Amino acid sequence: MKPTRSILIGLVSVAVALAAGHLVAGLVSPAASPFLAVGNTAIDLTPTALKNFAVRTFGENDKLVLLGGMGVVLAVLGVVAGLLSRRSPWPGTVLAGLLGLLGIAAVLARPTTTALSVLAPLVSLVAGVAAFRWLWSLAPAVVPGRRKFLLSTAAVAAVAGVAAAGGQLLAGRVDVEASRRGIRLRPRETAPEIPFDADFAREGTPSFLTPNEKFYRVDTALTVPRLRAEDWRMRVHGMVDNEMVLTYDDLLRRPLVEKTITLVCVSNEVGGPYISTSNFIGVSLADLLRDAGVRPGADQLATTSVDGWTCGTPVASIMAPGSNALLALGMNGEPLPIERGFPVRMVVPGLYGYVSATKWLVDAELTTFAAFDAYWARRGWGKKAPVKVMSRIDRPKSFERAPAGKFVAAGVAWAQHTGVDGVEVRVDGGPWQKATLATEVNVDTWRMWRVELDLAPGNHTLECRATDRTGYTQTNERAAPIPDGATGWHSMVFTTE
Numbered sequence: 001m002k003p004t005r006s007i008l009i010g011l012v013s014v015a016v017a018l019a020a021g022h023l024v025a026g027l028v029s030p031a032a033s034p035f036l037a038v039g040n041t042a043i044d045l046t047p048t049a050l051k052n053f054a055v056r057t058f059g060e061n062d063k064l065v066l067l068g069g070m071g072v073v074l075a076v077l078g079v080v081a082g083l084l085s086r087r088s089p090w091p092g093t094v095l096a097g098l099l100g101l102l103g104i105a106a107v108l109a110r111p112t113t114t115a116l117s118v119l120a121p122l123v124s125l126v127a128g129v130a131a132f133r134w135l136w137s138l139a140p141a142v143v144p145g146r147r148k149f150l151l152s153t154a155a156v157a158a159v160a161g162v163a164a165a166g167g168q169l170l171a172g173r174v175d176v177e178a179s180r181r182g183i184r185l186r187p188r189e190t191a192p193e194i195p196f197d198a199d200f201a202r203e204g205t206p207s208f209l210t211p212n213e214k215f216y217r218v219d220t221a222l223t224v225p226r227l228r229a230e231d232w233r234m235r236v237h238g239m240v241d242n243e244m245v246l247t248y249d250d251l252l253r254r255p256l257v258e259k260t261i262t263l264v265c266v267s268n269e270v271g272g273p274y275i276s277t278s279n280f281i282g283v284s285l286a287d288l289l290r291d292a293g294v295r296p297g298a299d300q301l302a303t304t305s306v307d308g309w310t311c312g313t314p315v316a317s318i319m320a321p322g323s324n325a326l327l328a329l330g331m332n333g334e335p336l337p338i339e340r341g342f343p344v345r346m347v348v349p350g351l352y353g354y355v356s357a358t359k360w361l362v363d364a365e366l367t368t369f370a371a372f373d374a375y376w377a378r379r380g381w382g383k384k385a386p387v388k389v390m391s392r393i394d395r396p397k398s399f400e401r402a403p404a405g406k407f408v409a410a411g412v413a414w415a416q417h418t419g420v421d422g423v424e425v426r427v428d429g430g431p432w433q434k435a436t437l438a439t440e441v442n443v444d445t446w447r448m449w450r451v452e453l454d455l456a457p458g459n460h461t462l463e464c465r466a467t468d469r470t471g472y473t474q475t476n477e478r479a480a481p482i483p484d485g486a487t488g489w490h491s492m493v494f495t496t497e
């Protein structure tokens, strides 16, 4: 058989397998799509160092890069299967079967798999092998059969396209947007208005509140879980006196409060971008746990998202007076955006997101740190991770060129739950000088700083460090983000001329 034909057969068969699996998954459970399950399993198995590299290099496009990379690998396998099968259909059949088994294994490895969801990768396997065998049997050894072969191949490819699109449509049939649009959140207690001088946005800092679409995003979800508020249930169980199953309406009946809170990701390098601030609307998590009756000895709240991600939060951080820990339903006046954990997520000021901020939250179990390790704890990250005192330079930008003379540097600092007492900067290793702090909003949020410098022409290095209200000054000892947050002073190299 001509190589072009065998390659075509390999590629179309791969497409058929993926599309058939995606279609059945759309019917039974979107997460059972073999392509997505392989991607999700790859994320879970990715060594922490590589995951950090991906987040650093591709930022929030890391998932698109992964899906694209998988597409390329599958296409190459399709080509190889085709080329190996020019004389006999068996090499391609075996390869298609192996890929199918990989899909089944990946779906079985998902924490949310049900008996029904295995149907999707099974159908995928059968469809892939069947398409390969059938197209191979049509491939002509002689010229006259060519037309029929090409028409059949085109027809099969078209059916695969329709099936994939159908699977996509079916997966989206749960109308989460409508559920979200139907919700009005009316907090009994609104957050104090942000003073106009709480940021130095005109001098290079972020705006004090982060618009929802600009809020940083970090999660392991390859496709965003779609859960309607009407269908939402959360079980509170484990070491409690009163086990509860809560609905969204149950939460709406509790007093809604609005709090301005900064959220920080532990994956930030010194100076990193994964920090944002929002007016979160929600109910008090401490009150809820008090209603459940936390039994003595329960020191960890283990929470699970609908897609099986887990998180472990110190109960003491939630129950401490003034903890402001929330089951959040909204952000900046709207119901949570879907990628932010709609309908319900957790927010606990003072703890990095991976130990506190479960999105698409559906289960809360009171347990102990001795008894349970959550998702990232199992992968070498700290079990407890309070946010470290940190400061960041936003202006000058790296390698910025500016006129010599008066120069305004600006940035942010945070010492969550304690408050920032001061920020200092120094130029070229000279004396530390005090920066001016913006008006404080509360101790759970970031705080902006600015400082006026007088600079001679030349290359400069600017460094900054923050001191919190206990008098602790940020250490210059360098630590990597893993296991429980980076330390070190942020510095910026720039030029005046």
Ligand SMILES: Nc1nc2c(c(=O)[nH]1)N[C@H]1C(S)=C(S)[C@@H](COP(=O)(O)O)O[C@H]1N2
Residues within 6 Å of the ligand: 215, 216, 217, 218, 219, 220, 221, 263, 264, 265, 266, 305, 306, 309, 339, 340, 352, 353, 354, 357, 358, 359, 360
């Ligand atoms: N379900 C789920 N929740 C999650 C995560 C996740 O991977 N899955 N990641 C956590 C991490 S590491 C962080 S830093 C915050 C980020 O929240 P954001 O994406 O809304 O900024 O969500 C947390 N909640």
Ligand SMILES: [Mo]
Residues within 6 Å of the ligand: 218, 264, 265, 266, 267, 352, 353, 354
């Ligand atoms: Mo994070």
